[in-house]
Amino acid sequence: MKFKDKHRFVKSNMKRNKTRVWMTILASTMGCAFLIMLASVGFAIHKTAIDDVMSYRLMNEIEIQKENGPLVEKDVKNLEKIKNVKAVSRKKYVPASEMSLGEYTVYAEVNSANIPSERKAGLQLEKGRMPKSKNEVIIGHHFAQELRKEMPENFTEGMSEEEAQKKMKELAYDRDLLNQTLTYHMKVDQPESKTDAEIKTVQVKVVGIKEKPKKEWMIDSSVLITDDLRDEIMPLLSEMDPELKNNDDSYSSVKVYTSSAEDVKAVSEKIKDKGYLTYSVVSELKELNIYFTLFKAGLIFIGGIAVLIASIGIFNTMTMAVTERSQDIGIMKAIGATPKTIKRIFLLESGYIGLWGVGLGTLLAYLISYGVNFALPIIVEQFMNEKPPEDFILSYIPWSLTAIAVTICMSVTLLSGWRPAAKATTVDVLKALRRDV
Amino acid sequence: MISVRDLSYAFKIGKKEKENVIPVLHHVDLHVAEGEIVAIIGRSGSGKSTLLNLISGYIKSQTGDIVINGKQVSKLSESKWAEFRLEHLGFIFQSFQLIPSMTAYENVELPLVLKGVSEKDRKDQTLRMLKRVGLDQYQSHYPGELSGGQQQRVSIARALILNPPLILADEPTGSLDSENERELLNFIKELNEKDGITFLIITHDHEVASIAHRKVEIRDGYLREGSMLYEVQR
Numbered sequence A: 001m002k003f004k005d006k007h008r009f010v011k012s013n014m015k016r017n018k019t020r021v022w023m024t025i026l027a028s029t030m031g032c033a034f035l036i037m038l039a040s041v042g043f044a045i046h047k048t049a050i051d052d053v054m055s056y057r058l059m060n061e062i063e064i065q066k067e068n069g070p071l072v073e074k075d076v077k078n079l080e081k082i083k084n085v086k087a088v089s090r091k092k093y094v095p096a097s098e099m100s101l102g103e104y105t106v107y108a109e110v111n112s113a114n115i116p117s118e119r120k121a122g123l124q125l126e127k128g129r130m131p132k133s134k135n136e137v138i139i140g141h142h143f144a145q146e147l148r149k150e151m152p153e154n155f156t157e158g159m160s161e162e163e164a165q166k167k168m169k170e171l172a173y174d175r176d177l178l179n180q181t182l183t184y185h186m187k188v189d190q191p192e193s194k195t196d197a198e199i200k201t202v203q204v205k206v207v208g209i210k211e212k213p214k215k216e217w218m219i220d221s222s223v224l225i226t227d228d229l230r231d232e233i234m235p236l237l238s239e240m241d242p243e244l245k246n247n248d249d250s251y252s253s254v255k256v257y258t259s260s261a262e263d264v265k266a267v268s269e270k271i272k273d274k275g276y277l278t279y280s281v282v283s284e285l286k287e288l289n290i291y292f293t294l295f296k297a298g299l300i301f302i303g304g305i306a307v308l309i310a311s312i313g314i315f316n317t318m319t320m321a322v323t324e325r326s327q328d329i330g331i332m333k334a335i336g337a338t339p340k341t342i343k344r345i346f347l348l349e350s351g352y353i354g355l356w357g358v359g360l361g362t363l364l365a366y367l368i369s370y371g372v373n374f375a376l377p378i379i380v381e382q383f384m385n386e387k388p389p390e391d392f393i394l395s396y397i398p399w400s401l402t403a404i405a406v407t408i409c410m411s412v413t414l415l416s417g418w419r420p421a422a423k424a425t426t427v428d429v430l431k432a433l434r435r436d437v
Numbered sequence B: 001m002i003s004v005r006d007l008s009y010a011f012k013i014g015k016k017e018k019e020n021v022i023p024v025l026h027h028v029d030l031h032v033a034e035g036e037i038v039a040i041i042g043r044s045g046s047g048k049s050t051l052l053n054l055i056s057g058y059i060k061s062q063t064g065d066i067v068i069n070g071k072q073v074s075k076l077s078e079s080k081w082a083e084f085r086l087e088h089l090g091f092i093f094q095s096f097q098l099i100p101s102m103t104a105y106e107n108v109e110l111p112l113v114l115k116g117v118s119e120k121d122r123k124d125q126t127l128r129m130l131k132r133v134g135l136d137q138y139q140s141h142y143p144g145e146l147s148g149g150q151q152q153r154v155s156i157a158r159a160l161i162l163n164p165p166l167i168l169a170d171e172p173t174g175s176l177d178s179e180n181e182r183e184l185l186n187f188i189k190e191l192n193e194k195d196g197i198t199f200l201i202i203t204h205d206h207e208v209a210s211i212a213h214r215k216v217e218i219r220d221g222y223l224r225e226g227s228m229l230y231e232v233q234r
């Protein structure tokens, strides 16, 4: 029997019991949609977590720390020697944080960096260039908006948050800072620090502005100065706070950049062998992936139970179909239909029910998923007066999930259709011919 | 064409311990030559249908041999039997055995569909066969919309569609009136003479037996071919 004929045969059989067939399809649709929807929440959380991790860190970045105390120049030299290390970015914290431009003032996080290795590490600028001489600096993207005129006392009192933010913005510096010269105040946060008159200042020139951080909520108002400038100003600061002398040579942050993300694992191992602690996105992702894969498997398992329940419907429908048609089956066997043909016909029928269920279920799941992702932020905003995080999704259906769901649903369907189909082949010809079945 | 040797059969009734064995056929020998019409006669309950069911492969016997068209069929597996049946045997039943949800056309076409014949060839052959049995006007009627005689003609068309060399018929006229019966018998004769089809027909009707070349009687499960007592030469 040709497939086309089987198909036609099955189609006409299904048409004879439309309601029953559609009810069964509906059950499979719901089972399949439930499975996909449930798992899609797991997939969404996983995706959000990964996107989150990847969006503010570079794949080829390895953070280095030492168990006992900070890293020093010797450690950096040591790290630079490792194969496939492209650059070692090292920063030293500078305790003086106040800078000003005319009547505008800012308290920024200031670090000194080795400029050539920053360049090699791939520091991205939005504007300008890397510093070439001692008094040139790079500022963060949000530096300008933090650079403000002095606020009157209790300036924001009685204002709503939005109003306050708006007022603050009005006070912020609103012109281009590139090539502007800032005054850097040599002042540390010490109670017994000197009076304003005694504080020395250094002029620094903004030559570059860093790119905007990838995450919407991240604010970068930091300043990067040259190591030479730091060497010059540290004695001034130590005068105020003698303790600063002690850890003058320690780095506050050391990061290794590999040539490519693939090298991260091997390089991390080597660094660990040398007795350092490492931390990279790759290692974080690995743990994250294991955790979420288990989580998703759990959700798929629970969703699979719904599919299993739907399959009972298919089993019932097919058993009834076989019983109803056992006379036809008997006649067909009597004139020469093989058991294989009979079995295939019924498997095909359950397969079609499953296919419809899976198709409609997947479609439904996509629609619900889309609807939920679209509607949820609106609902959250309406009822809780709070904006949900940027690009927040509750449900994510990647192709892999669709493939998994289709495989599960179809296997369960075929399994549940198997017994009725096998039963059809055992119909007794003589009983059927006697109308005795 | 058919050669049955030393075939016995017993029905087993009931569960294992209280099993009841009812012997129905005893050491049956039967030979049907190509081109013959053989009628099996006998009283009701004598085992005629059982013999035909064994020859059709609907039931299986542990003992004896059945050879049809040179093929030893008694040991065939179920699916091999089905294939053989489709290719070599045509069946006519007392109660027609048409599939009620299929039209006359679809019922006649069914063996071609099972064999996997292409749709175009099927249409040709089916329409020709329906015409031959005089039902070309009724091709889209369902069995329920046809008279007994017409239904039997549909079933004959179905039996003939794959040109089998042998047709087995269990009381084919049992549900027909005398006019339809005569028509059917004439048709069988024609098929035998023109197409050389061999017939094995079960009947308790003398009219039917009259077209047979040979009559074979079964009495209480015993049949001995060639014995003067049970074989009646035409």
Ligand SMILES: Nc1ncnc2c1ncn2[C@@H]1O[C@H](COP(=O)(O)OP(=O)(O)O)[C@@H](O)[C@H]1O
Binding pocket: B011, B012, B013, B022, B024, B042, B043, B044, B045, B046, B047, B048, B049, B050, B051
């Ligand atoms: N399925 C069956 N189970 C048990 N006994 C049966 C069955 N079919 C037929 N018989 C018995 O076998 C004998 C022969 O039956 P059958 O071959 O149908 O006779 P016929 O066709 O000559 O009237 C009968 O006595 C009948 O009671």
Ligand SMILES: [Mg+2]
Binding pocket: B048, B049, B050
């Ligand atoms: Mg009988």
